[in-house]
Amino acid sequence: WMLPLGLFIGLFIVALVTFLSHKRLSPLAELGVAVRRKEFLVHYQPTIDLRTGRCVGAEALVRWRRPDGALVRPDLFIPLAEDSGLIQPITDQVVDIVLREMGAALRADQALHIAINLAADDVCSGRALAVITRTVGRHGVNASQIWLEVTERGFVDADAARATLARSRELGHTTAIDDFGTGYSSLQYLQGLPVDALKIDKSFVATIGIDAVSGPVIAHIIDMARSLQLSIVAEGVETQAQADYLRAREVDFAQGWLYSKALPADEFLRFYRSMQGSTDTDRSG
Ligand code: C2E
Ligand code: MG
Ligand code: MG
Ligand code: MG
Numbered sequence: 693w694m695l696p697l698g699l700f701i702g703l704f705i706v707a708l709v710t711f712l713s714h715k716r717l718s719p720l721a722e723l724g725v726a727v728r729r730k731e732f733l734v735h736y737q738p739t740i741d742l743r744t745g746r747c748v749g750a751e752a753l754v755r756w757r758r759p760d761g762a763l764v765r766p767d768l769f770i771p772l773a774e775d776s777g778l779i780q781p782i783t784d785q786v787v788d789i790v791l792r793e794m795g796a797a798l799r800a801d802q803a804l805h806i807a808i809n810l811a812a813d814d815v816c817s818g819r820a821l822a823v824i825t826r827t828v829g830r831h832g833v834n835a836s837q838i839w840l841e842v843t844e845r846g847f848v849d850a851d852a853a854r855a856t857l858a859r860s861r862e863l864g865h866t867t868a869i870d871d872f873g874t875g876y877s878s879l880q881y882l883q884g885l886p887v888d889a890l891k892i893d894k895s896f897v898a899t900i901g902i903d904a905v906s907g908p909v910i911a912h913i914i915d916m917a918r919s920l921q922l923s924i925v926a927e928g929v930e931t932q933a934q935a936d937y938l939r940a941r942e943v944d945f946a947q948g949w950l951y952s953k954a955l956p957a958d959e960f961l962r963f964y965r966s967m968q969g970s971t972d973t974d975r976s977g
Contacts, residue, residue, distance in 0.1 A: 696904065699802075715900025719769075720778075723769055723951035726758070727778055727781045727804055731756055731758065731759070732754055732755065732756055732789070733755050733757055733784065733789065734754055734755070734790055734793065734957070735753050735954035736751065736954060736957060737813075737952065737953065737955070738955070739807070739925065740945060740946050741944070742790065742942075742944060743944070745967075746964060746967045747951075747964045748803065749804055749964075750960050750964070751806075751807040751954075752806055752810070753766065753954045754766050768867055770782075770811070771884050773811075777809045780814070780817075780819065780820070783811060784820075785815050786822050787820070787824055787827050790808060791830075792831075794806050795831035795833055797961055798833045799832055802834060805837045805839050807838075807839045807840065808841070811846070812846040814846070814847060815842045816853055816856070817852070817890050819855045821860055824838060825863060834904055836864040837866060838865055839866040839867050839868060840860055841868050841891065842870060843869070844867075844874075844877050857885060857886045860887045866889060867886070867887045868887065869887055869890050869891065871891065872891055872892055872893055873913055876920045888919045889923040889924065889925075891926075893927065893928075894927045895914065897930075897938075898928060901934070907969050914943060923945070924943045926938050926948070927947050927948065927950075928949075929946045929948030929950045929951070930948050930949050930950055932950065934950070
């Protein structure tokens with residue numbers, strides 16, 4: 693009876709190997725493997741101070757390097773991760789990578805900041821903030837140099853979100869509401885939130901000087917942020933005309949392909965340092 697059993701096991705292994713080598717894993721299972729194998733990396737998109745034209749930091753944007761070498765954009769896997777509970781270990785890995793890659797630069801230059809995106813789960817549970825506090829502390833970096841970005845989706849559990857944001861402020865982080873204008877937050881709701889900045893979604897920036905109907909919406913968002921005494925970051929700035937409009941309205945910071953796309957850590961630091969001596973406000977990419 694040993695022979696049939698051996699045959700059975702042999703056939704089973706062959707079937708399993710065939711199954712795996714044909715990549716018949718579901719996208720979710722594949723993402724699970726990616727988390728275990730730590731296949732994520734982080735690129736850094738420069739943030740420009742519109743008043744001085746200088747780079748003041750960057751936003752950490754995660755990418756997934758698949759075994760076949762393809763670089764997958766976060767829009768294609770973050771939503772899946774958020775729905776499946778895989779977002780927590782991904783956030784942990786991003787925090788770890790950011791501090792490993794940027795820890796020394798952050799310690800050496802207290803004017804430099806890096807922004808980390810938090811998912812709704814991260815905001816509501818408060819767990820990610822504990823991980824950030826521990827990791828930032830271990831690397832001897834000031835919490836004030838780590839900015840956090842949360843979207844309005846993070847406010848589904850309003851009380852939990854409020855608690856995390858309040859704690860984050862106590863710790864010294866600057867917190868921004870990301871993709872602002874695409875959610876449903878009322879002025880009244882925003883007024884009570886312990887946040888420091890609004891990031892205007894790139895869909896509004898794209899309307900500057902082009903779309904007469906939604907164009908004025910961006911002016912309204914800017915006014916609203918002002919009245920709430922929030923800093924303003926404009927994302928997706930692609931043209932000099934957009935930058936001029938934003939600077940004329942005293943928007944504080946900008947990001948976009950006009951300045952730079954997201955870069956690997958070493959390239960970002962070169963970009964950052966190359967701008968430190970300069971006062972050129974008309975830098976275009
Ligand atoms: P986001 O936080 O709103 O990031 C801005 C996105 O706009 C980035 O896409 C960036 O590469 C892109 N972008 C920058 N400049 C321009 C521009 O001038 N024009 C245009 N058209 N696009 C520009 P990316 O890197 O694909 O990230 C997409 C989204 O994935 C992010 O949107 C963010 O919501 C999410 N994400 C990225 N990294 C993380 C992360 O570590 N954790 C979580 N939870 N979400 C992340
Ligand atoms: Mg963001
Ligand atoms: Mg954004
Ligand atoms: Mg956006």
